[in-house]
Amino acid sequence: MPAVLVIARLTVQEASRRRLLAALVILTLIVVGFSAWGFNKITTVTGSSGQPLQAQQVQLITSQLLIVITFMYSGVLALSAAVVAGPLISSEVESGLLLSMLARPVRRSEVVIGKWLGLAILIAIYAGGSAFLEMAAVDWATGYVPPHPIELTLYVGAEGLALLSLGLVLSTRLSGITGGVIALVAWLMGWIGGVVGDIGSALQNQSVADIGIVSHLILPTDGLWRGAVYAMEPDAVLAALRAAGTVARANPFTAVDPPPTAFLTWVVVWFALMLALAIWSFRTREI
Amino acid sequence: MTVPRGEVFGFLGPNGAGKTTAVKVLLGLLAPSSGEGWLLGQPIGDLSTRRRIGYLPELFRYQTWLSAREVLSVHCELAPLPRAKWKAAIAESLDTVGLTERADDRVGTFSKGMQQRLGLGAALLGAPELVFLDEPTSALDPVGRHDVRQVIRELADRGTAVFLNSHLLSEVEQVCDRVAVVDHGRVIASGTMDDLLTGSAVYLRVAGLSDEAKSQLTSFGPVDDEGERLTFTKLGQDRIPELVAQVVALGGRVYEVIPRHQTLEDRFLQLLGEEESA
Numbered sequence: 220m221p222a223v224l225v226i227a228r229l230t231v232q233e234a235s236r237r238r239l240l241a242a243l244v245i246l247t248l249i250v251v252g253f254s255a256w257g258f259n260k261i262t263t264v265t266g267s268s269g270q271p272l273q274a275q276q277v278q279l280i281t282s283q284l285l286i287v288i289t290f291m292y293s294g295v296l297a298l299s300a301a302v303v304a305g306p307l308i309s310s311e312v313e314s315g316l317l318l319s320m321l322a323r324p325v326r327r328s329e330v331v332i333g334k335w336l337g338l339a340i341l342i343a344i345y346a347g348g349s350a351f352l353e354m355a356a357v358d359w360a361t362g363y364v365p366p367h368p369i370e371l372t373l374y375v376g377a378e379g380l381a382l383l384s385l386g387l388v389l390s391t392r393l394s395g396i397t398g399g400v401i402a403l404v405a406w407l408m409g410w411i412g413g414v415v416g417d418i419g420s421a422l423q424n425q426s427v428a429d430i431g432i433v434s435h436l437i438l439p440t441d442g443l444w445r446g447a448v449y450a451m452e453p454d455a456v457l458a459a460l461r462a463a464g465t466v467a468r469a470n471p472f473t474a475v476d477p478p479p480t481a482f483l484t485w486v487v488v489w490f491a492l493m494l495a496l497a498i499w500s501f502r503t504r505e506i
Numbered sequence: 507m508t509v510p511r512g513e514v515f516g517f518l519g520p521n522g523a524g525k526t527t528a529v530k531v532l533l534g535l536l537a538p539s540s541g542e543g544w545l546l547g548q549p550i551g552d553l554s555t556r557r558r559i560g561y562l563p564e565l566f567r568y569q570t571w572l573s574a575r576e577v578l579s580v581h582c583e584l585a586p587l588p589r590a591k592w593k594a595a596i597a598e599s600l601d602t603v604g605l606t607e608r609a610d611d612r613v614g615t616f617s618k619g620m621q622q623r624l625g626l627g628a629a630l631l632g633a634p635e636l637v638f639l640d641e642p643t644s645a646l647d648p649v650g651r652h653d654v655r656q657v658i659r660e661l662a663d664r665g666t667a668v669f670l671n672s673h674l675l676s677e678v679e680q681v682c683d684r685v686a687v688v689d690h691g692r693v694i695a696s697g698t699m700d701d702l703l704t705g706s707a708v709y710l711r712v713a714g715l716s717d718e719a720k721s722q723l724t725s726f727g728p729v730d731d732e733g734e735r736l737t738f739t740k741l742g743q744d745r746i747p748e749l750v751a752q753v754v755a756l757g758g759r760v761y762e763v764i765p766r767h768q769t770l771e772d773r774f775l776q777l778l779g780e781e782e783s784a
Contacts, residue, residue, distance in 0.1 A: 315565030
């Protein structure tokens with residue numbers, strides 16, 4: 220097996236043996252169970268008329284509630300990616316674990332790519348698994364399925380991958396705690412940057428709106444989140460948002476348009492840049 | 507400085523002298539600030555050369571969530587050894603370092619000494635032509651140290667070059683064919699044991715000497731001062747009467763005088779003393 224795959228396998232194996240995977244699976248099942256129960260309540264709750272809500276109302280409430288719950292999932296994913304990626308390389312350099320491995324015919328780039336790949340597999344499994352379970356639970360409870368479930372999963376997964384990539388870059392030079400905290404703060408700042416940009420769009424103030432664009436370029440997590448939101452919005456909601464004009468854009472839980480192709484292209488370039496930066500940084504580090 | 511194949515080479519020096527740094531540079535883990543070097547005929551940093559090298563780091567640490575056998579499997583994969591040879595290579599390594607019975611236990615349950623044994627086992631996988639051992643017995647008990655000396659001798663017997671970093675001078679003296687003493691990143695002496703240990707030393711047990719009185723004994727060469735136990739690390743036996751007379755004249759009471767051949771420790775302290783005064 221090539222060294223890069225050995226390193227990737229070790230990363231997955233470590234998460235599994237250290238029971239990180241088991242903890243995430245159990246937590247996800249608990250959240251899915253509670254949310255299924257909660258969504259089911261929407262179909263039985265009565266309105267001011269004393270009648271159960273109409274199917275359209277159920278769908279509207281469910282779609283908006285699902286956005287909030289997905290935000291929680293994306294938060295868990297971002298938090299996990301930042302916390303796990305932060306010490307991914309630095310802790311093994313500090314402990315000396317990498318010394319004996321790097322004395323083998325293993326390139327440092329293979330270590331970086333292997334670690335990224337291993338964690339990317341874990342993120343894909345978590346994002347795919349939790350998205351499937353949650354959407355299946357919502358479908359069972361209310362009959363609602365978001366309009367673009369696959370895109371939704373890809374956007375949320377990519378958000379986790381972005382934080383993994385940032386955490387990995389930081390991990391080549393900084394201690395695990397420092398790298399993890401910086402990645403997490405960057406994620407929150409990116410989200411706030413996106414909100415500021417939204418306010419600029421609502422006010423039709425280009426310089427304020429540019430803050431959102433720049434923050435999406437520096438760290439594309441919020442841009443990807445907006446893609447996930449767009450994938451969850453039913454046509455009726457989209458039509459209402461469009462009708463409301465620019466004011467409707469000033470909300471981090473709404474997206475009137477899908478992410479532009481130029482942004483998605485930049486995301487691919489951004490990932491490549493992050494990996495290249497991590498490789499360069501680790502190759503030039505003395506261990 | 508050259509280390510030929512099949513030789514056990516001791517690399518000595520005080521803390522911070524640059525021993526571990528030198529090994530890391532040779533292994534390509536650190537970039538040299540200047541100079542050049544070759545390993546097994548290839549320039550240092552050559553990736554394919556590392557297939558033929560084993561390394562036990564001073565800071566040894568292995569995946570605590572894997573078993574000893576799994577750790578060795580990972581090193582077989584990274585080495586890389588042909589898959590058909592893994593089983594036999596792992597079994598041989600485990601047997602050599604005495605971990606066969608704990609092979610399937612998690613490394614996290616191992617003592618430090620056992621983890622160091624595992625590291626040695628990993629370094630020996632696949633019969634490398636050159637093995638770097640950085641303080642290989644720092645966590646071992648006397649039995650473990652004896653076993654490691656035995657392993658080093660066996661490696662040399664089958665033609666493997668061993669580059670041994672160690673603070674334990676008596677250990678180096680027992681197993682090394684040649685040594686180099688390094689201080690502040692520079693080799694200050696090197697050669698075979700016979701080349702280096704040519705002088706004689708004198709051990710003295712003496713009471714009643716003040717620090718001032720001891721300072722007047724410097725004409726007898728470098729002295730290792732351990733309170734009442736003084737070792738003149740480079741002093742010919744013909745000067746013993748003169749030394750004893752001087753000690754008595756300074757008010758000292760002499761209880762013991764033992765002339766002996768210079769040990770590696772004597773020579774090491776002498777070299778560092780000379781380096782410091784220079």
